[in-house]
Amino acid sequence: MAYINGIGIISPQNTLPGSGFLVTPVEHKGEFLKCIEPVYKSYIDPIASRRMSRLIKMGISAAKICLLDAGLEMPDAIITGTGLGSVEDTEKILGELTREERFLNPTPFIQSTYNTISSQIAINLRCHQYNSTYVHRCFSLESCLTDALLQIADCTAGNVLTGGIDEMTLNHLTIIRRLGLWKPGPIRNLDLWTSGMPGALAGEGAAYFIISSERTLKTYAQLTAVETLYKPGSTSDAAAAAAHFLSGNGLSPGDVDLVLMGNDGLAEHDMVCNEIIAAAFPQASRLLYKHLCGEYHTVSGFAMFLAANIIQKQQIPHALIPLSEPPGKLDHILIHNHFRNTDHSFILISR
Amino acid sequence: MGNRVVITGYGIISSIGINAAEVLQSLTEGISGIGGITRFKTIHKGKLPLAEVKKSDEELLELFGLTGKKKNYTRTSLLGIAAASQAVLMAGIKPGQKHRTGFISANTVGGMDRTEDFYPLFLENPSKGKLSGVINHDCGDSTDKIAGFLEIDDFITTISTACSSSANAIMLGAEMIKAGMLDRVVAGGTDAVTRFTLNGFNTLMILDKEGCRPFDENRAGLTIGEGSAFLVLEAEETALKEGKTIAGLLSGYGNANDAYHQTASSPDGIGAGLAMAKAIEMSGVVPGNISYINAHGTGTQNNDLSEGIAIQRLFGDNVPPFSSTKPYTGHTLGAAAAIEAVISLLSISHNCIFPNLRWITPMKELFIRPVACLQRDAGVEHVLSNSFGFGGNNSSLLFSKYKPL
Numbered sequence: 014m015a016y017i018n019g020i021g022i023i024s025p026q027n028t029l030p031g032s033g034f035l036v037t038p039v040e041h042k043g044e045f046l047k048c049i050e051p052v053y054k055s056y057i058d059p060i061a062s063r064r065m066s067r068l069i070k071m072g073i074s075a076a077k078i079c080l081l082d083a084g085l086e087m088p089d090a091i092i093t094g095t096g097l098g099s100v101e102d103t104e105k106i107l108g109e110l111t112r113e114e115r116f117l118n119p120t121p122f123i124q125s126t127y128n129t130i131s132s133q134i135a136i137n138l139r140c141h142q143y144n145s146t147y148v149h150r151c152f153s154l155e156s157c158l159t160d161a162l163l164q165i166a167d168c169t170a171g172n173v174l175t176g177g178i179d180e181m182t183l184n185h186l187t188i189i190r191r192l193g194l195w196k197p198g199p200i201r202n203l204d205l206w207t208s209g210m211p212g213a214l215a216g217e218g219a220a221y222f223i224i225s226s227e228r229t230l231k232t233y234a235q236l237t238a239v240e241t242l243y244k245p246g247s248t249s250d251a252a253a254a255a256a257h258f259l260s261g262n263g264l265s266p267g268d269v270d271l272v273l274m275g276n277d278g279l280a281e282h283d284m285v286c287n288e289i290i291a292a293a294f295p296q297a298s299r300l301l302y303k304h305l306c307g308e309y310h311t312v313s314g315f316a317m318f319l320a321a322n323i324i325q326k327q328q329i330p331h332a333l334i335p336l337s338e339p340p341g342k343l344d345h346i347l348i349h350n351h352f353r354n355t356d357h358s359f360i361l362i363s364r
Numbered sequence: 365m366g367n368r369v370v371i372t373g374y375g376i377i378s379s380i381g382i383n384a385a386e387v388l389q390s391l392t393e394g395i396s397g398i399g400g401i402t403r404f405k406t407i408h409k410g411k412l413p414l415a416e417v418k419k420s421d422e423e424l425l426e427l428f429g430l431t432g433k434k435k436n437y438t439r440t441s442l443l444g445i446a447a448a449s450q451a452v453l454m455a456g457i458k459p460g461q462k463h464r465t466g467f468i469s470a471n472t473v474g475g476m477d478r479t480e481d482f483y484p485l486f487l488e489n490p491s492k493g494k495l496s497g498v499i500n501h502d503c504g505d506s507t508d509k510i511a512g513f514l515e516i517d518d519f520i521t522t523i524s525t526a527c528s529s530s531a532n533a534i535m536l537g538a539e540m541i542k543a544g545m546l547d548r549v550v551a552g553g554t555d556a557v558t559r560f561t562l563n564g565f566n567t568l569m570i571l572d573k574e575g576c577r578p579f580d581e582n583r584a585g586l587t588i589g590e591g592s593a594f595l596v597l598e599a600e601e602t603a604l605k606e607g608k609t610i611a612g613l614l615s616g617y618g619n620a621n622d623a624y625h626q627t628a629s630s631p632d633g634i635g636a637g638l639a640m641a642k643a644i645e646m647s648g649v650v651p652g653n654i655s656y657i658n659a660h661g662t663g664t665q666n667n668d669l670s671e672g673i674a675i676q677r678l679f680g681d682n683v684p685p686f687s688s689t690k691p692y693t694g695h696t697l698g699a700a701a702a703i704e705a706v707i708s709l710l711s712i713s714h715n716c717i718f719p720n721l722r723w724i725t726p727m728k729e730l731f732i733r734p735v736a737c738l739q740r741d742a743g744v745e746h747v748l749s750n751s752f753g754f755g756g757n758n759s760s761l762l763f764s765k766y767k768p769l
Contacts, residue, residue, distance in 0.1 A: 096502060106563070107480060107560070111487055114406060116564075118567065119568045122565075122568070123626050126472065127524035127526075129626065135621040136623050136756070141622070141638055143620070145525055146523065146757075147523055148504060148523065149520065149522040156521040159521075160536060163545075188486065192499065310502075
């Protein structure tokens, strides 16, 4: 158990500092949901930033926004989760390799290394403390949270800067579309649940958090627990594990007021998400959110931003789509996510 | 902290052997795994050396009864299966046992060996290139495949912190056992050599055409290797209750960041010094009682100087014997820390210190010298193993000879 004392998020919505809490949903009509990026010179030295790829700039900026939000200068640990790291840099190198390995510029290679974001944040802050990067699909951010909670529990760290980040590129989208799991063409994101076009909607985002041992005036909510569930045998196994997750934390399934759903627009995924949550938390109110940010490996960072703000403000933005009656109270919010329905994760955020 | 964490099994595959016995033989006989490039086409063939595992993908598939499933297994996965299956066999881990078992792996480029074959076809025509060549691209894929092969499913994740990746996997495993979240963890790393990596390091001009010569005045860079290693970590109590043979104690570990430069180490080795100091502090071992340091020692100008200075500062006049074993195995990147963890355990169990092959001329900036010849009956009790990566991701592991409390 720990507290969420700061948030820095760059997403396809208006989530930069001073934007309010999802006042009006942003409409996207492109191939994927692209982030609304900040003016980078507010956060990164322009000379340094000139050589940085987009993902690195987004990561450093989101981390800096997060520290400013928490009023913290130096964290005790920096932990990043990313499913794919810098896709743009990786593609640059793969392109150069096809030209008879005429590969002269080291910058994309350096930046393609998965730990670059955590490292760049450390260099930027001159932070010599614990530094790590998790790269396991939809468990990337969840593993960071597990690590952060361990460090807080054994008093190794008081304030952990941790977050999830992933980017989408047109080339990468072209490849993954061939798997048949993604929308074959552009749709209006706000029509995700009604468009009828099969497949998940691709997105991206960067979300960092200060996870702390102490409650402060900045505290948004409590990060109660996180659980990853690797290849449950069936939907009912997943539902049983979800219920067990609650009891393991001294709560019962009935205590969950709201679930932020893992649905992403792919009918097969959505059916399983609905089944698991209906079986495990029949009384909880359910909300869809991935029309706002799209699907990506570390999408639960966007959901954590939502949950922490909903708890703090005791208010649900109209941009979220309810699947059931609104909740009577907002004490416990569960985030469910999954990787192609084989691996599942649960994050519990509480008042 | 309650539980001590012990090692009950380990497995390894590298250019100097496909199991621990072969690796030990190469280490004691001074046989290096560095040689010419044989496994893939590249313009660097005949010019740059590599430390390749001397088994093709097909041979590895056959070894594990996976023939016919080639499409699903990248080389990264196959190397991982080779090492991890030895580790669980040694520790007596079988599917269906009641313990909560985790699998934590590490790598730096995931299934890049396939992606780089897929990409040229795709760039020519976006509908071309077999998807089986790219669906295993992400770093989590090999972890998923190895865990599937071993039937471990209580916890799974993957770490990528460049050349210290698998040290951090071992650290997380130990933390989860100490916290009581898992009873045992198979932790380590795996990486296959790819053109992507070879060319990437080549642009940085840190590949030694002669093969790496760590801590030598005339060193000119590293040599890339491939391989995998995994340890089975268990709570001491669990291991004792089941009467398991204990190969060693993970007595300390430390992770720190150099926070200096994305690819260069700081001149004073601040991150390296911090990582070693944290590991030693956790163990409670008196620095003077450390028997051997298995150094990161890549052979680059920058690393060896920075690491050497950090060692001198930390140990003063009492620097333990140290060597880099990368002239044997090459730099296996995401697997390096786990491979060197196994070498550290072999050092403890066989009571010997392995030499820093290829070392001739002392570095003029350092007063310390690596171990140049095999030392037997070396009284090895505590081994510090360093792994320092790009991005200043520095980690140190401390292994000790097991003694019941």
